[in-house]
Amino acid sequence: MYNLFRLTSLFVFITLVSCRTYVHISDTEIEYSRMDGKAVGNDAAVLEFIDPFRDEMNEEMMKVIGHMPEDLIKARPNSNMGNWFTDAMLSEAQRTNPHPVDFAIQNYGGLRIPSVAEGPLTKGKIYELMPFDNMLVVLELDNEKIQLLLNKIASSNGWPVSRNLSFRIEDRKAVDIMIHGKG
Numbered sequence: 001m002y003n004l005f006r007l008t009s010l011f012v013f014i015t016l017v018s019c020r021t022y023v024h025i026s027d028t029e030i031e032y033s034r035m036d037g038k039a040v041g042n043d044a045a046v047l048e049f050i051d052p053f054r055d056e057m058n059e060e061m062m063k064v065i066g067h068m069p070e071d072l073i074k075a076r077p078n079s080n081m082g083n084w085f086t087d088a089m090l091s092e093a094q095r096t097n098p099h100p101v102d103f104a105i106q107n108y109g110g111l112r113i114p115s116v117a118e119g120p121l122t123k124g125k126i127y128e129l130m131p132f133d134n135m136l137v138v139l140e141l142d143n144e145k146i147q148l149l150l151n152k153i154a155s156s157n158g159w160p161v162s163r164n165l166s167f168r169i170e171d172r173k174a175v176d177i178m179i180h181g182k183g
Contacts, residue, residue, distance in 0.1 A: 061123055064120045064122055065121055065122065068116055068117065068118050074108075076157045076158045077158025078161075081111060082108075085111060086104040086105060086106050089104040089136060090103065096136075102164055102165070103162045103179060104161070104165075105149075105153065105159055106159060111130065113128050116129065146177070150167055151172075
């Protein structure tokens with residue numbers, strides 16, 4: 001009886017395994033739809049929903065929080081916009097961290113607009129510049145890790161760096177690295 005059960009179980013198992021159905025894609029049809037802002041009109045229900053918030057949001061975003069003495073331009077390998085932004089990051093890191101902070105960096109793509117005009121600086125412009133909820137992170141790195149980090153920056157033709165850090169890019173590597181004016 002036990003052998004009959006084992007034999008039946010083996011037969012069922014082999015049957016299930018050997019009768020496997022293989023599924024594959026035999027044909028596809030692709031259709032592309034180009035979306036531009038002209039094809040879709042305004043949704044009245046959505047506009048009605050956001051109207052009560054629009055004036056309040058505009059008022060908040062138009063608040064002047066500073067003044068730019070000159071146009072700030074985003075560029076590689078170095079730019080006044082990137083330096084201004086990372087210097088602000090450095091100041092905040094030094095203010096909030098109990099340990100010394102030597103320099104600050106920001107990835108190039110993190111700054112989302114190409115320029116900030118001379119004149120009043122609004123809260124809205126800061127949100128355009130950096131629209132995400134990013135976090136300021138302080139790391140302790142040895143010289144080897146700093147070299148690796150700066151080589152990564154050099155390999156992508158430069159990122160914004162703060163005033164306490166300088167280096168040259170040679171063959172997509174960071175050379176002549178200076179932190180606080182010391183090599």
